[in-house]
Amino acid sequence: MLNGEMKLARPLRWGMVGGGQTSQVGYKHRIGALRDNGAFELVCGAFDVDAERCTEFGTRIGVQAERCYGDFHRMLAEEAKRPDGVEVVSVATPNFTHYEITKACLEAGLHVICEKPLFFTVAECEEIEQLAASKNLIVGVTYGYSGHQMLMQMKAMIEQGKIGDVRMVDLQYTHGFNAADGDHLSEAQAWRVNPKTSGSTFVLGDLATHTFYMAHRILPNLHIEKLMCDRQSLVPAHAPLEDNAHVLFHYNNGAVGRLWTSSVDAGNMDAQRIRIVGSKASLQWSAAYPDDLHYQVQGEPNQHLHRGMPYLDEQALEYERMGALHTEGLGDSWANVYLSIALAIDAANRGAKDELEAVQYPDVKAGKEGVRWLENCVRSSESGSAWVAYQ
Amino acid sequence: MLNGEMKLARPLRWGMVGGGQTSQVGYKHRIGALRDNGAFELVCGAFDVDAERCTEFGTRIGVQAERCYGDFHRMLAEEAKRPDGVEVVSVATPNFTHYEITKACLEAGLHVICEKPLFFTVAECEEIEQLAASKNLIVGVTYGYSGHQMLMQMKAMIEQGKIGDVRMVDLQYTHGFNAADGDHLSEAQAWRVNPKTSGSTFVLGDLATHTFYMAHRILPNLHIEKLMCDRQSLVPAHAPLEDNAHVLFHYNNGAVGRLWTSSVDAGNMDAQRIRIVGSKASLQWSAAYPDDLHYQVQGEPNQHLHRGMPYLDEQALEYERMGALHTEGLGDSWANVYLSIALAIDAANRGAKDELEAVQYPDVKAGKEGVRWLENCVRSSESGSAWVAYQ
Amino acid sequence: MLNGEMKLARPLRWGMVGGGQTSQVGYKHRIGALRDNGAFELVCGAFDVDAERCTEFGTRIGVQAERCYGDFHRMLAEEAKRPDGVEVVSVATPNFTHYEITKACLEAGLHVICEKPLFFTVAECEEIEQLAASKNLIVGVTYGYSGHQMLMQMKAMIEQGKIGDVRMVDLQYTHGFNAADGDHLSEAQAWRVNPKTSGSTFVLGDLATHTFYMAHRILPNLHIEKLMCDRQSLVPAHAPLEDNAHVLFHYNNGAVGRLWTSSVDAGNMDAQRIRIVGSKASLQWSAAYPDDLHYQVQGEPNQHLHRGMPYLDEQALEYERMGALHTEGLGDSWANVYLSIALAIDAANRGAKDELEAVQYPDVKAGKEGVRWLENCVRSSESGSAWVAYQ
């Protein structure tokens, strides 16, 4: 149970690249980082490609004008000169810029919290992973849904054998907000369907990497051995990138899985779902109702577990804030993700290796595995949607 | 709206092969056929492999002892001698017997109502289709869920353009009742996992042919062009047949589809689901809540339509029995299926060709298309789950 | 588990008064009575106030023209002359006729199955109760929802102490189909809001007596000690009778209860709900999803029980027809109600007193208790919605 008590000796000095006024995701970063836990304080930012808009917006969210920077290189240079300079930077810019910005921050000795999909290639991820390790710096990835407590409950129950052996993993992240896209795309939509700015995927990277990560967090011992990906641009304006994709996979333990991701699933408001089928029981969760977990033992009444209840596992209660009967939302999940990254950074700063190992957070490896999965999906897709060995 | 008024001049004289006391599905046939509509009266049966049990049970459900037959050959022979002999026979026996029994009935000049999956091969289906046509006889197939009215509502709304162009079809029929199967299988389970008695599939034929048919009924203009099937025996005792399968398909209009079927989806009680995604909206239905239809227009509030309401299309109200606010169940759906087949038989008997064409019912062609789909699934599966052109 | 096997030596010869072509409830009686169980066969009827329409309709539902009678007196007289004359009569006419018709039938030596609210006064009920007893005849009451199996599951669980001591009973039967009533009412609506034809209540008698009966069936040991009723004609055209009412009550064991009934609850499609709160847990059921039962133990995950599952109590499985995963609807409930009444009639006919005691069915006493409850509601209402001692 969290009670708003500070977990760090003092808040980390935090800055952002991207996440400006028009950004879809910037506010979620601030909602997550600036929660009452005193883990972060926002000290600077290169919030926008437009320097003027950056300062105008930055000051309106409480950053001193002189620490609102027109570009991130200048931010790194100027902040480095200050005794109270930034310590950790969040990267909330379009995908193609993540690698360059992250690298520059690490080289400047700063921890990084980067958006997904982390980079374009596994090779880039590995390079950054090594760079961060060599400098004792943390790279966190904002899989923002992964802080929901009931996911930890799923994990705990599976570890305890409550569903038996895992046999089938059913993942979905689909919405319909691009179903009607015509020829004119919004800016945020335009970069997403351009391989130069988005990478080699649209919805697979934009949506499905979230769900893929959560499944991996819940089932750390399952590894994909082969995979098949079939993807389409059901709205022509999205070509050459996919707005709809189906992925099937076989795991090392004999279990199978499937994933559907789409941004043309018209009218669907129950976007993200995870079902884990075991030999005795199944667990089911939806991001639209994150406080609910469905536990279905074959041959017994179905069970509905509620967030915050004392019968939950301590893993699920660790980040509990509101208490039973009181709903939590995506902002709470982001707060949990940010808090876990803060704990990792703090442990790293203090050289507390064991503590660092113990913190569960979406790390650079998690980012890398997301990119690896995308590479395998693309490889299958480009081989005529053939089954491919997972590499 | 049905009101229990007789649709035929007199009830058809009806008999059964199979569907005996221990049978899983026999009672559903009688619930369907013997509804108050006066369409059928049960006059005879070869209900059981065991002749004694046949008579014992047959008399208990109101059949005269002398018309309870130890085997179906004798039933056909004896009934042929009577002036009030049987006119139509339902076949509710294990799969491997369907073809032989159906053929014998047709040759005896009787209409047939046969269980799914219809036969083992498309070739058999075509032979029977021609035999029936040559004799002006009807072969109906008991896709028992297909009588639910809200499926007709889906069909009507799609015809009227209410969802735009169809882009994605998502089908599921999964339950978990075989999740715990050990080495000892029940009789009804044993024949299902033996290729000699079940055919070349288990759950694909046992479960998924239902959902496949319903989707086809709703979307008569969509035809699969290529398909991929990946199937497993997640419980070893089910090998060599699959207890879990994933099928992906591409339609002629550019739409894509997927289907999951399983009998090891532990704890799932919301077994059968259909979602049709269009360019403007989606429609979603579950067999567990058959009176509800979900209509989701992108950018508008989601809608929940209820069976029996005056705002529904006349296609959906045609078989309405209970009226708004009053639930209908699977028995009502079976009654509708049986009634539609009776109407077809009656039209055929009267040589009323136009009427016959107008009746929507699961006919021999529907049975054949189910078998064709299974053949394609098996072909893909046996080619290493490769994509295959639909034949 | 029912399997369609005959429970009686032969079907009872059954007739109807009312329930004609335009009747709202007539078809439900036939759906219930004529189920495959061979308990009833429809032999005659005075289906309609209009003699011509009676015959026209009666023959269309399979009754011989000569046994379609223009009025019920003639029906009783003529049938009495036949060796194969009617044995049991269902009364599905407007409320004000129930008493007279029922009495005439009993005097003619026939069993009766009468619609609710049974009669206008408790005194009438007592008179009929004695008359029936003196002639060894059954009077059943068609509380048509009371055949749903999950109600029997509730009863069993409460008996077994699964919810602890009952503390609160929450009942609701509200719909909105009269929300927009203007000055012109349909025929079926007109008699319902006229005290001469409907009795001293509208929705309390028309709707709430159902729910009241079900609660009583589930909780046979709870008796109301005092009660308060507040009722309104929210649509002026319904005055002087209520279209909306709230009733509060105190039970003999210290438990309290409330009931809301309305026909102006605009848009509500989840009309009838029962919640029983105990000291340890609650049970909740809705007639809109009759296969589901919610069992909520304080401090544990909520449970969802499904009809047909082997974990249910034998009381709930006794009338099971379709089997787990397969929905049942209101027609199945009516069939169960009619079957239970047939079993009672058969036991009475055979003088099998113990068997008769063992049959659970809505009997004349249940009808009387419904009327008593209405009398108490009206008495409270007419005393300025004061609390009144239950008489």
Add this chain to the structure above:
Amino acid sequence: MLNGEMKLARPLRWGMVGGGQTSQVGYKHRIGALRDNGAFELVCGAFDVDAERCTEFGTRIGVQAERCYGDFHRMLAEEAKRPDGVEVVSVATPNFTHYEITKACLEAGLHVICEKPLFFTVAECEEIEQLAASKNLIVGVTYGYSGHQMLMQMKAMIEQGKIGDVRMVDLQYTHGFNAADGDHLSEAQAWRVNPKTSGSTFVLGDLATHTFYMAHRILPNLHIEKLMCDRQSLVPAHAPLEDNAHVLFHYNNGAVGRLWTSSVDAGNMDAQRIRIVGSKASLQWSAAYPDDLHYQVQGEPNQHLHRGMPYLDEQALEYERMGALHTEGLGDSWANVYLSIALAIDAANRGAKDELEAVQYPDVKAGKEGVRWLENCVRSSESGSAWVAYQ
């Protein structure tokens, strides 16, 4: 749409009385006040009856030790001496202390944000209302659920005539967390069932005042004219105060209402519900799924509206944070409540009368109306649960 931009020139200097480490509600105040909007900064507190625990906890949530005070009188005295002294104080202590603390704060020239139920009597509320008015100070009341946006959507739709004339209001706030209370009560439970510390009610004040306020916020033109309250101590340890109560009421426009509140509704996790029935349609909302609003037009498909969608009214989008598809929880609602109170304080400080009028927030009048309602409930209850004219 909120985007984290500061609404005030600078954060208000904020302190708390109560809400210490063991408090149930203290963290919710901080979650609400300390949201990223820069509206409040926590500068001091008398968090606990135990002075030591106060400082220990206060410093752990980031307050300077010297500004953690052993009692609130000292806090007011010391802070008054500082140039950067506290400006607004939240009161999160047991009910019986609210009046004294609020009065002292106002007399010290500070704005107050007080817990519900505001005070013990309407007379106290009126005194405080006048005191605050005379000093141009704000008294806000933390009806913490009232910040949920979909409540504003309800309000907007009703204003626009979307449901027609309001006819029935159905309110509920029930949970079961005290169902098993034995003789030993927790501290937080003990003061709640003692009239000296809780006031003349338990669940009516503790739970139902929330729902009552929300209904009033949505339906500002409806006023209760008469009321009936029946209340019980279903668990003896809660006597003499009620743990279960039913209230019925008649409004000035002819509409009726009911409310059920309970803390012994075993197993109920869908605690707080509001249904407004109009002549054309109804609206329904539950605090357990605060992002969903159900709009049910009689005779049309039921509609499900989702928070954050562009089709919502601007009143509902004003406080939108996460965007469509992304859940918000109770913490977001509290943040909205606190933000609205900050806007009111800021307007008052600037003497901006029109702005102040325009801010919708739970003000002292709202607190007073809650207390008035409690007084009427108690008066009815003490008159043998008779109907009483609302005073």
